[in-house]
Amino acid sequence: MNIDFINPFLSSLSNVLETMGGIKCQIGKPTLKNSTTSKGDVTGIIGMAGKNIKGSLAISFSQAVIIDIVEKMVGEKVSKIDETVIDMVGELTNMTTGGAKNLLLEKGYDFDMATPAVVSGLNHKVAHMAKGKIILIPFSTQEGKFYIELCFDETK
């Protein structure tokens, strides 16, 4: 997968966290995952579907990191993965993909976004079923790491 396709998702998430929560992230190096599974305490998943591209994006957070993000984004102290956290993960997944969609349209990638689903449960795993490789991108904040995963069928 072209790095030009991945970068809009990374900059979109990074911008949302910085402008809305004052959270600065360091974006790590994208790697290919050989296993089909990811682990996190809470994960937002969104599907994208268009004529020349289809796939799924997941953003997976540990409990400590998402609790810190919720506090900085909405000023609310939460102690566990509750409805506020789940809504925030859904919103972040949506905003990341919406921002990337606008940037990618300029590059000729057009897709519609599905609505996100948010998965929780300690040690859950997410397997992407697109045929392409899974690209894993680590983000670091002061509280720890979280991950974007992208997996696409490209038919362009």
Place this chain on the structure above:
Amino acid sequence: MNIDFINPFLSSLSNVLETMGGIKCQIGKPTLKNSTTSKGDVTGIIGMAGKNIKGSLAISFSQAVIIDIVEKMVGEKVSKIDETVIDMVGELTNMTTGGAKNLLLEKGYDFDMATPAVVSGLNHKVAHMAKGKIILIPFSTQEGKFYIELCFDETK
């Protein structure tokens, strides 16, 4: 949500299980869920995105039920939720939605399908983020129950 929109998903999944695995299902009555979460041991999630409809479908199985389905569909005995099971859940999610898409096109609902993601982990929960109500439809087989959940934003 219109029952005409839901039925194609139910008949599509029922047909796939019967024609490919000889598995007869009883389809229960659709109900509205007030909570946003579902529980299962393994869940396939797929996003749908089109001009007049967007949302997500989940199919959630207990371990006992999906192990039985895998054996009947591909003749393979598995003892836990492994890669074979995850692939089967992804395929069932894809085939259910693909079959429904064709039927719904005739009714004026046009959407593209994303690729599925499959979530596993005991007691995981799935929250749909579309604005519409969550429709829950139970299916019964000899081995137990499984569930389809549908949640859509309708803008038509």
